[in-house]
Amino acid sequence: MMPERALGRSFTNAWYRELFFLRSNPLDLALVTWLPLLLLAIVAIQLSPSVMRNLPIAVIDQDGSATARELTRRLDAAPGLHVSDHPTDMQAAQQAIRERSIYAILLIPRDTERSVMRGETGKLIIFYNASYSTPSGAALREATSVIQDYSGRLAVEQSAILRLGTVRAPPIAAQTTILFNPQTSYELQLVALIHPALLHLIFMVAIVSALGRELRDGSIGPWLDGAAPATAAAAIGGKITVYILIFMLWGILATAYLAGLRGWALQGSIALLLLGYMAMYLAYTGVALLLIGLSLSMGRALSLSGLYAGASFAFAGTIFPIESASRFAQIWSAILPYTSFSKLLVEQWLMGAAVRVSIPHIFIMLLFLFVGAAIGLPRYIQAASRPETWGRR
Amino acid sequence: MIGRAYLATFRTIFSDSTALLLLIGSAILYSFFYPSAYWGDVPVRLPIAVVDMDHTASSRTLISKLSALQQAELLAQLPSPNAAFAQMERREISAAIVIPEGFEGRILRGEQGIVALYGNGAYLLSSSTALAGVASAMGNMGISAATDQSMAMGAPAPPALGLIAHPMFNAREGYGSTIIPAVSFLIIQQTLLMGMALLAATMREQQGPLAFNGQGLLGIGLAFFTIGFANVAYYTGFVFWFLDMPRAAGQFYALLVATCVFVGATVAAALALASFFQERERPIQLWIITSLPIFFLAGISWPTEATPSWLSLLARFLPTTPGIHLMVGINQMGASLTEQKSEILNLIGLILLYGSISFLRYRPRTNEKKGHIPSPRKEAGSP
Numbered sequence A: 001m002m003p004e005r006a007l008g009r010s011f012t013n014a015w016y017r018e019l020f021f022l023r024s025n026p027l028d029l030a031l032v033t034w035l036p037l038l039l040l041a042i043v044a045i046q047l048s049p050s051v052m053r054n055l056p057i058a059v060i061d062q063d064g065s066a067t068a069r070e071l072t073r074r075l076d077a078a079p080g081l082h083v084s085d086h087p088t089d090m091q092a093a094q095q096a097i098r099e100r101s102i103y104a105i106l107l108i109p110r111d112t113e114r115s116v117m118r119g120e121t122g123k124l125i126i127f128y129n130a131s132y133s134t135p136s137g138a139a140l141r142e143a144t145s146v147i148q149d150y151s152g153r154l155a156v157e158q159s160a161i162l163r164l165g166t167v168r169a170p171p172i173a174a175q176t177t178i179l180f181n182p183q184t185s186y187e188l189q190l191v192a193l194i195h196p197a198l199l200h201l202i203f204m205v206a207i208v209s210a211l212g213r214e215l216r217d218g219s220i221g222p223w224l225d226g227a228a229p230a231t232a233a234a235a236i237g238g239k240i241t242v243y244i245l246i247f248m249l250w251g252i253l254a255t256a257y258l259a260g261l262r263g264w265a266l267q268g269s270i271a272l273l274l275l276g277y278m279a280m281y282l283a284y285t286g287v288a289l290l291l292i293g294l295s296l297s298m299g300r301a302l303s304l305s306g307l308y309a310g311a312s313f314a315f316a317g318t319i320f321p322i323e324s325a326s327r328f329a330q331i332w333s334a335i336l337p338y339t340s341f342s343k344l345l346v347e348q349w350l351m352g353a354a355v356r357v358s359i360p361h362i363f364i365m366l367l368f369l370f371v372g373a374a375i376g377l378p379r380y381i382q383a384a385s386r387p388e389t390w391g392r393r
Numbered sequence B: 001m002i003g004r005a006y007l008a009t010f011r012t013i014f015s016d017s018t019a020l021l022l023l024i025g026s027a028i029l030y031s032f033f034y035p036s037a038y039w040g041d042v043p044v045r046l047p048i049a050v051v052d053m054d055h056t057a058s059s060r061t062l063i064s065k066l067s068a069l070q071q072a073e074l075l076a077q078l079p080s081p082n083a084a085f086a087q088m089e090r091r092e093i094s095a096a097i098v099i100p101e102g103f104e105g106r107i108l109r110g111e112q113g114i115v116a117l118y119g120n121g122a123y124l125l126s127s128s129t130a131l132a133g134v135a136s137a138m139g140n141m142g143i144s145a146a147t148d149q150s151m152a153m154g155a156p157a158p159p160a161l162g163l164i165a166h167p168m169f170n171a172r173e174g175y176g177s178t179i180i181p182a183v184s185f186l187i188i189q190q191t192l193l194m195g196m197a198l199l200a201a202t203m204r205e206q207q208g209p210l211a212f213n214g215q216g217l218l219g220i221g222l223a224f225f226t227i228g229f230a231n232v233a234y235y236t237g238f239v240f241w242f243l244d245m246p247r248a249a250g251q252f253y254a255l256l257v258a259t260c261v262f263v264g265a266t267v268a269a270a271l272a273l274a275s276f277f278q279e280r281e282r283p284i285q286l287w288i289i290t291s292l293p294i295f296f297l298a299g300i301s302w303p304t305e306a307t308p309s310w311l312s313l314l315a316r317f318l319p320t321t322p323g324i325h326l327m328v329g330i331n332q333m334g335a336s337l338t339e340q341k342s343e344i345l346n347l348i349g350l351i352l353l354y355g356s357i358s359f360l361r362y363r364p365r366t367n368e369k370k371g372h373i374p375s376p377r378k379e380a381g382s383p
Helices: A004-024 A026-032 A034-046 A066-077 A090-098 A112-117 A133-161 A186-216 A220-224 A229-261 A270-295 A298-309 A327-334 A337-351 A355-383 B002-014 B017-038 B057-066 B081-089 B103-108 B121-153 B176-207 B214-242 B252-274 B282-297 B309-315 B320-331 B341-362
Strands: A055-061 A081-085 A104-108 A122-129 A172-179 B046-052 B072-078 B095-099 B113-120 B161-168
Touching (some): A004 A229, A026 A034, A026 A186, A034 A229, A034 B282, A055 A133, A066 A104, A066 A112, A090 A122, A112 A133, A133 B121, A133 B161, A172 B121, A186 A220, A186 A270, A186 A298, A186 B282, A220 A229, A270 A355, A298 B282, A327 B017, B002 B017, B017 B176, B046 B057, B046 B121, B057 B103, B072 B081, B095 B121, B113 B121, B176 B282, B252 B320, B252 B341, B282 B320
Parallel strands (some): A172 B113, B046 B072
């Protein structure tokens, strides 16, 4: 039996050894300090406007009527839109849309006002740039609601002009309510998900590098050779704990930024969210141990990490529903811990789901740690006594 | 001189399996791997459920019309709004339509029957367009649904204004077809940048400081230009066709010019960036952690109009920012070179900027008359 004290010493020694390494290697220190800060800040700043305002659109007014002018005025006054262009024909408008100076073109055809005054429907046409679906979708949504609103007012005017009783408002209207994110904030949805996506990538790079570096430089020998497996495992634990704690701080900071500084209230449990962060880091520790253990090369393991985790954000299914993608994509999505974490985050932050709904995600993430460590850890420890595996690039 | 540097560069790349994988392998690997997240990318039909609290002929007519909606797929009819919200929490449906009690009564009285449409704001990006479509389609179909119920009231008025929406350039409106082309050019940039930095750092580890004169630099640049050009040709010519993306809308020569300036700017930036690396593994680290922010800075998923202007300006120092706009503009939107001139000028500016930086950074020092030409790595144990 290994005395517990020896294990504890091995853990603390490795912990101080890693801190000392970081202190004397500014580039490796940068990877866990100012680089994460820079990358998190860029995303936070870019999305800080939160909603899309004053998206430029063009109006082609072929009608030239008071109704058309009033509609244009209302569109311009809507917070999400800005009528920046009044081209005379479709050709000029299409050129503007290809130059990306506008996202959509509203065509008000001749005789629109006359149709309205006769009690018929004035048919408007909107063309939008579907290659830029996010801003175009927002512009379309806003324009639709302005037009429906104005249409309702026109109906009232119609009934005043025409004989009352024969003309009424359209019988059915849909009132849209956005649940779980009532301010329809893209900042809340995107930043909440991109920050942990960045953090898991940087964390994985840091862990793979920290473990792989020892193999590349052959320092794993002096560090772990001759140690009993349990002592070696404790030392590896001490090394990894440095990074887990640093990245927990980043997770707390990212959460505090959105919930505190930006005021996007967390609907569920903050403790569960942080537990989720911890489980995610442990899961990627497992994956890092697996990749390092199998490749025994820092460069290879890093390349594999990029391939494995680089596209997690696309495969997590939180932005694009993965359910409608291919079977391969669904399997790939399932073997990424970030998928489980992002589900937990959406449930706890936006939906305020019950704790029991999110707990299974934590267990799934821990599974990655156990499987990865079971395969990778013994191979890594063995490599300490096999100098022929050192120095691979 | 240029030719020798060109060939030597290829020999260096082919003798380093990691660089080869990064520069050529990953472009091919990612072209199948990444789009699979979006395969089956039909026009986004929102899975919806309906809750009928009115139980009248009008509400039943409306529900039968809902199942014919192009923008949505009616999956279930549920007893209560809470049941619908629970399904939304489990992501089984993306939107719920609640027909409130008294719906028919209001219509018969000549008022508007208001239907509540609930969308899931936690998944805003994938559903916003479809949600708008469902809302306006319901407004339009209301007319016929209620006609027979309102004989006593006379014919209902058509809405004063009707709106027909036409998507341009990406007519199927797949989410993937807006994202995949953009990501493709990001992959091409990142692999060129990091592949070159990895090679340069490796050579520095083995040979000490690197120096190339103008011709040597041009030869190296042309070699990487060849790889980048081949990657763009592979994506625009094969991958987009294979995935049936909206493509080839512009003229061929415009695409050719766009490819040259984009790849040119990327290679110049790669040369400049590579001059700073001393350690082989650093570029791989950066490649993994920078791709996501660079993608968002490109302004495809989040528009420039809603980005702080100083940040948009800084983002223009990345070749992908003007590059993706230009390539999508020409290939997907069919824009002409004149319509995209600001992006082209931006890229030419980057070629000059990063070209000059590279020239200065690699210029041979006084005691070195001629630049080294890259030679294949000869390292024991290298694969």
